[in-house]
Amino acid sequence: MGFAPWSERPPGAVYLGATVRRSVKILIVGHFAVGKTTLVGALSEIPPLRTEEIMTQSGALVDDLADVHGKNTTTVALDFGRLTLNEHLVLYLFGAPGQERFRQLWHDLAYGALGALVLADTRRLQDSFPVMDLVESHGLPYAVAVNHFEDAPAPDLAALRDALDLLEETPLVVCDARDRVSAGNALITLVQYLLDRATKELV
Amino acid sequence: MTPVPRDDDLVRPYVVTGGRAHARVPFDLVTLVVADAAFGAPDLGTSPEKRRLLELCWGGALSVAEIAAYLSLPVSVTKVLLSDLAEAGQISTRAPAPVVHGPDIQLLQEVLDGLRALV
Numbered sequence: 001m002g003f004a005p006w007s008e009r010p011p012g013a014v015y016l017g018a019t020v021r022r023s024v025k026i027l028i029v030g031h032f033a034v035g036k037t038t039l040v041g042a043l044s045e046i047p048p049l050r051t052e053e054i055m056t057q058s059g060a061l062v063d064d065l066a067d068v069h070g071k072n073t074t075t076v077a078l079d080f081g082r083l084t085l086n087e088h089l090v091l092y093l094f095g096a097p098g099q100e101r102f103r104q105l106w107h108d109l110a111y112g113a114l115g116a117l118v119l120a121d122t123r124r125l126q127d128s129f130p131v132m133d134l135v136e137s138h139g140l141p142y143a144v145a146v147n148h149f150e151d152a153p154a155p156d157l158a159a160l161r162d163a164l165d166l167l168e169e170t171p172l173v174v175c176d177a178r179d180r181v182s183a184g185n186a187l188i189t190l191v192q193y194l195l196d197r198a199t200k201e202l203v
Numbered sequence: 204m205t206p207v208p209r210d211d212d213l214v215r216p217y218v219v220t221g222g223r224a225h226a227r228v229p230f231d232l233v234t235l236v237v238a239d240a241a242f243g244a245p246d247l248g249t250s251p252e253k254r255r256l257l258e259l260c261w262g263g264a265l266s267v268a269e270i271a272a273y274l275s276l277p278v279s280v281t282k283v284l285l286s287d288l289a290e291a292g293q294i295s296t297r298a299p300a301p302v303v304h305g306p307d308i309q310l311l312q313e314v315l316d317g318l319r320a321l322v
Binding site: 013015016018020021022023024025049050051052053054075078080082083085086089090091092094108109111112114180181184185187188191192194195198199202 | 231232233234235259262263264265266268269271272273277278279297307308310311312313314315316317318319320321322
C-alpha cells in the first residue's frame with residue numbers, strides 16, 4: 001500500500017481552532033503512485049492522516065454484517081490533510097483513489113466537494129483518462145496538474161493538452177507535488193477556475 | 204488506494220456499533236464534531252469505543268475523517284458511533300458547507316484568498 005513513514009498513528013490529535021465553523025473539501029485524484037499523498041503532505045498543516053474504509057469487492061461500502069463476515073471484503077485507504085484558511089474556514093484535501101469500482105466511496109468523497117485536482121504523470125498519461133472520466137461522472141469540475149518527475153522529459157503543455165484531450169477551459173499546470181509553493185499554486189489555479197466558472201454561471 | 208486482503212480484525216468494529224452499519228444522523232467526512240461538555244461524563248454503560256471517541260472530542264473540534272483516523276476505525280463505523288452520541292446529546296456538529304444548487308461565489312473567494320495568503 002506504499003505506507004509512508006508518517007503513516008504511523010500520530011501521538012496526539014491536532015484540534016481545529018475554536019472559531020472554525022465551516023469546512024470544505026477538495027479531492028486530489030490520480031492513478032496509483034502519481035503523487036497524491038505527497039501533494040497532500042506538502043500542503044497539510046497537520047501530519048497527513050489515513051483512514052480506512054471496508055468495501056466489498058464490487059466496490060460498495062459494507063452495509064450488512066453478512067458482508068463483513070464474508071470473504072469478499074477489502075479495505076481502501078484514504079490519505080488526507082487539512083489547511084485552516086481563515087479563522088472560520090478549514091479546507092480538507094483528500095487523496096482519492098482513481099478506480100471506478102470504489103463507487104460508494106467516491107459518492108461520499110464527491111458529496112459537497114468544491115472540485116478536484118487531477119494529478120497526472122507524463123510517462124503514464126493514458127492512466128489519467130479513466131481518472132478524469134470518473135471525476136466528470138461525479139459532476140466535479142477539475143484542473144489537471146502534471147506532477148513533474150525528475151527523470152521525465154520536460155512537459156510541453158500544448159502537446160499535453162492535446163494528448164489529454166482537455167476542454168479549452170480546463171486549467172493545465174505543471175507542479176512538483178513535493179514542493180509546498182508549487183503544489184499550493186496548482187490548488188490556487190483550480191480554485192481560481194472554480195470561481196471563474198461560478199461567476200460565469202451567474203451572468 | 205490499493206485494496207489489501209481482508210483482515211479478520213475488521214469484523215470487530217461492527218461489534219462495537221452493536222451490529223449496525225448505518226448512521227441514523229447523517230455525517231459527511233468533513234462534518235466538524237465537538238463534544239458537548241455540558242452533558243458531563245458518559246455514564247458507565249457507555250461502550251469503550253464511544254468513551255474513546257468522547258475523550259478525543261473533548262479536546263476540541265475535529266472532522267469525522269480525523270476522528271476515524273485517530274481512533275483507527277473505518278469511517279462508516281465512526282459515523283454510526285457519532286450518530287448514537289449525537290442522538291444522546293453528547294456531541295454536536297458544525298455543519299459542513301451545504302451542497303448548494305449552483306456554486307457559492309463568496310465561499311470560493313474565501314478559499315482562494317485563504318490559499319493565496321498561505322502559499
